[in-house]
Amino acid sequence: HLRLWVGDEDLAKSRPAPWPLAQSGTVDLFQPVVWGTDQRGRWVGITLMFIAGVIGAIPRMGKTFLLRLLLLIAALDIRAELHTYDLKGTGDLDAVGDRVAHRHRAGEEAADIEYAIADLRELREEMRRRAKVIRSLPRDMCPESKVTTELASKRSLGLHPIVIGVDECQVWFEHDKHGAEFEEICVDLVKRGPATGMVLLLATQRPDKDSIPKAISANASARWCLKVMGQVENDMVLGTGAYKRGVRATLFAWAEKGVCYFLGEGADARIVRAALVDAVLADSIALRARVLRERAGRLAGHAAGEQPEAEPAVSYDLLADLLAAVPDSTPKVWNEVAVAALAELRPGVYGEWAPEQLTLALKPYGVRTGQVWGSTEGGKSANRRGIKRADLLKAVAERDSGAAAA
Template sequence: MSAQTHEGLLVPGPCAAPVQAPDPTPKPQAAPVAAEPTAVEVEEHEPVTVDQPSDPASEPRPWEMPTVRRPVIAPWVRDVRQLRRATWWAVEEALHPIAFHAARTHLYAGRLAAGSPRGAARTVRALVRWTGDVEGRERLQGTDRADSPVYLALSRQRDERVKRRAPVTGAALLASGVGEGLLYAYEPALFGLTTTAGVLALGAVGRRRDRPILDSPVTGSGYAPKLTSDVVERALAACGLPATIAKQISEKGLEWVAPIQVDGPGWRAEFDLPYGVTVAEVAEKRDKLASGLRRPLGAVWPEPETEAHPGRMVLWVGRETLARSKAPEWPLLHRGTANIFEPLPFGFDQRLRPVSIPLIFDSILIGAMPRYGKTMALRVLLLAAALDPFVKLYIYELKGTGDLSSPGEQVAHRYASGAGTPALEACMEGLREVYAELERRSDLIRGLPKQVCPENKVTPELSRRVGGLQPLVLAIDECQELFGHKELKEEATELCVAIMKRGPAMGIMLALATQRPTKESLPLDISANMGIRLCLRVGGHLENNMILGTGMSARGVQAYTFTRKDKGVCYLAGVEDDPIVARGAYVDAPAAERVAERARALRAAAGTLSGQATGEMVEVDDHSPMVLLGHALEAVEGEKAHLAVLAARLADSWPDRYTVDGPTGAVPWTAQQLGAYLRTAGVQVDDQVWAAGVKGRPTNAAGVTREALRAAVASRS
């Protein structure tokens, strides 16, 4: 059998026994000998059909097949808020044009009256043309008289028409004249009415094409024409897909999965793209698609229906852009509490469906150009977290405008706002404190019995039952100030990376917001490890991918396509399978203050107010690493010391500074914790140092030498 490929057949591959092609040249015939058994048997390969006949027994039964049932009642109908909006929209849509035109009837009447002389002239001209059969005359003039039979026939036909039409016109004019005269004499009201109607009718006849009588009840840009399959197909064919695909779409159309329907404040179209085309390819060309649909960019949202296949697209086209749509109220604005173990209400999507962010066990990075809503987005999240009375908040706002003072001042365990060194130092102190908390929690969780903590992570029950395991959110606004700081950046990066990586399982979450998402201002280690990413308007694809993740702009997730009006509008990645578009709820400063007061009352009732919120003053050292080094030099007693021994001595001498809360009271820092602090302060920590152990006997363990401490001080000063 030859090795060439047959369609629909499987042929032997390279591993199959080689088969010799028959040699066309005749061989000399040898004398017949007895056939000897050959050592190699050539295996015959029957072709195997690729499409096997179907075996009904092995086919899944209809009830075993996964089917996606479309909801009996559309989801937006079940959502009371959306239903209310949709109903209101339909009523407005019907009543607005009626009211609009009713209010302008006098204007329209004036326009018609003004156009009536032109209309009268046009009517007279049309009547004269018809009665005198001007068309027939023109045809007659275009005929060669030499062609006399045709000429004669046309001439006769015209004469007959004129003879027939002249009495009709005369009678009609006479009748209307007499009629009007009689009405004038006997029914003046009816005469007025018919004369007005006549004038208006003449005005309609005399209207100019460039000046419509009726005004448009909607302005051009805001008018959203109904979305139809023709419009969608035309736009897709023109959006820059390969020519063959575009041709296929315009000739054969799309495969529609469901009829186009009103969905919230817009239309929803669901269809399959041609074979091999993915939604990402179309999303990448969203601007061209919007041009094809003749809609603003902010109103056109193609999304994949991931549960079906990558080519199934849900195209949602809004009546207006997301930035212009009327924002629903933040659900926690006036009442309610939150639970950090559930998604926190954040805002709404293009279809005005609520969007929540599951912050627990994750960290969030917020990035944007200045003045596009980073702080607002962070504030909404922090307010939601504050409404869970068990969440401990560390809030640092490094811009210095006090935008996070609510909830910072009312409920945060630690809060600082400022653009200078004190706020930065406070932030560093907070990071160190949370890092220490990390160490303490890991010891605490490790020490808990398996029945209490089977998964070795904080659960809602544990966080409420075991003291010191309450969820903790550390938020830093304008974090570029920290990561761009010459002296602090290394330590800050190290602490943040550790918190991001190890914190979530222990209920510690990090929220960072930056207006400068560059390599210098946002270390790669941090941007790469963020679970949730929220990107408002940015300048270009580099910043876009820095915040949302590599390759996002190529997938059509392009926050740089947001316009100047898109304040608070963002791409949100890490919340659902695919990035979604959302607009954060807008909670202004007075409203934020009221929510924060509510959160404070909740905490007071639950007995969870702590730290600065209770009036505790936090001492911030200007040069904390230097303070640590000085203390360590005092405590080292000799030339070298184990970290565990040093930690115990530091805790003895400065208990407020070098202890953390444990289940049985304050405990010293662990050796690992102290090691991490000393390393970030520039001290060389050795794994094996021969010195007296905790019990006094000399052993080998991790420690530092006096010389290493002195060297670190020297390099810092």
């Protein structure tokens, strides 16, 4: 059937409806939450769980406002752990970052970048941990092999939503030292994060292949494109062929702040104007979210004044530990025996190691594992994967002479 709707008012000129969550209310991130209105004035929702999102536009169109709005939505689900990065460094995300975020940073100096890359490395570990937890859950609790709102509420599982918002993300991907690693981790988060309850939201003013790697733009499941200047940027955010199909964010006027083509929720691209939440309002909403979190004992990390733990100054020395753990009298030792001995020596470090992990961990030192003879506890001889003590000694000698030369 045909539906005809006649609007007599410009979307951008009509009076914006106040955001329903501005003064009260909380959120379940597994349900759609309204964030803007369509051309007929109807609220449009976004379910932040299970997505990765990209926001693109030329400067001054409302990217940061929109990202902040999405982060405020996350803040209002008190279970959600926020990681907020304002790489322009103007403090636009401080309201939400300082009030509720677990990790937050504004700026793009070396210290800010180191903080961020350390956080991302931890997030990737967290993603791996979550994948394992999800796999180990009984089918009836986790039928689709992904987090549910019930699972997210069980604190013992640690499967609460994690929402990572990055404004002007091109700074990360173009970074000369860590750019490749930022890209690698973010691609991983975009592909495997959603099922584990981790949501990455990236905003950029230069949507091209350097500022948002192809693997990210191609896999993001939610896209917001405010005004852009050309077909290339348009399709970078909205997907290949969007411009040809007539989905053109190039047609938006300069005055149309906060107006975007929105693609997500399994629907066709729609024109939506984001609710206007300015800095003052953002601050009061974030404060409300903070109070809710404080009451629930859910405030942690940056917002609670905690610094991330620094890397331990003296890290363990695997070669030395192996030589200590394995008796001098054994020229060859199986991985499984070595790992058990290591676990006894430093349970906190090696307690969880599987035999194959030793093979991987030794590689950087140039020590290879191979089939070696040994005997089982029962005294039977067998050929299994293991290491030679002589190889360890050689690696230590090489390392020490290298250190002396340097």
